[in-house]
Amino acid sequence: MPQEARVKRAIERETAWTTNVPFIKDVLLLWEPCDEPSVDPDDVLLINCVTQQKWKGPAIKQIEGKGKGVIATMTFKKNQIVCDYHGEIISKQEGEQRLETLNEEPSYLFFFKGKAGEPLCIDAQKHPCDCHPDQDTYGRRMNHSRRNCNLRPQRVSLNLQDGARECVVLLTLRDIGVNEELLWDYGIRRSSFGGEGSDLPWLDD
Numbered sequence: 754m755p756q757e758a759r760v761k762r763a764i765e766r767e768t769a770w771t772t773n774v775p776f777i778k779d780v781l782l783l784w785e786p787c788d789e790p791s792v793d794p795d796d797v798l799l800i801n802c803v804t805q806q807k808w809k810g811p812a813i814k815q816i817e818g819k820g821k822g823v824i825a826t827m828t829f830k831k832n833q834i835v836c837d838y839h840g841e842i843i844s845k846q847e848g849e850q851r852l853e854t855l856n857e858e859p860s861y862l863f864f865f866k867g868k869a870g871e872p873l874c875i876d877a878q879k880h881p882c883d884c885h886p887d888q889d890t891y892g893r894r895m896n897h898s899r900r901n902c903n904l905r906p907q908r909v910s911l912n913l914q915d916g917a918r919e920c921v922v923l924l925t926l927r928d929i930g931v932n933e934e935l936l937w938d939y940g941i942r943r944s945s946f947g948g949e950g951s952d953l954p955w956l957d958d
């Protein structure tokens with residue numbers, strides 16, 4: 754269930770709502786998780802894609818004003834996995850320490866909660882990664898959009914050859930056409946972290 758403060762913020766963002774604005778307590782009372790696409794932890798195809806970092810459909814391209822980005826080279830249906838956010842899995846604390854040592858943008862750290870709610874981070878800063886020295890992986894090259902996102906990150910557990918691993922895959926939010934840029938909402942705003950991102954106008958995209 755979402756926290757009260759999160760519901761409050763979501764309601765406040767709906768600035769066009771003037772009448773019948775829902776009460777936070779009612780939202781919490783009626784809240785139900787949305788249907789998550791179920792992922793088989795032993796899905797051989799998915800495990801191969803994650804292990805080899807060979808995904809069909811995404812391609813990295815230079816995007817004006819954004820550096821590199823990822824586009825679709827084929828159509829995707831809603832709720833399809835496009836790729837994972839590949840990198841080194843570390844604790845949130847370690848991720849925050851590493852973030853501190855980075856002097857400037859861009860950063861390639863993804864913070865999330867593991868299966869048991871443990872705070873984790875995927876560090877994709879190192880390029881190329883040690884495990885795929887000849888590749889540029891897709892997750893780290895995807896740009897942000899709050900308004901036009903067509904993907905969302907989803908945590909999954911996979912039984913890889915060297916044991917169970919927490920992974921984050923990027924799932925389509927809707928059908929996607931060829932040449933569309935693949936975008937997800939980083940979930941941070943200019944006001945996040947005490948306004949630290951206030952000089953990053955692209956966060957408003």
Ligand SMILES: C[S@@+](CC[C@H](N)C(=O)[O-])C[C@H]1O[C@@H](n2cnc3c(N)ncnc32)[C@H](O)[C@@H]1O
Nearest residue numbers: 819820821858859860893894895896897955958
């Ligand atoms: C995880 S990286 C994404 C890939 C990056 N564009 C690259 O060339 O490697 C995040 C960085 O991409 C850029 N970025 C992400 N979304 C953007 C957007 N909507 N507009 C402009 N730049 C964006 C910012 O520099 C951000 O720090």
Ligand SMILES: [Zn+2]
Nearest residue numbers: 882883884885
């Ligand atoms: Zn790798």
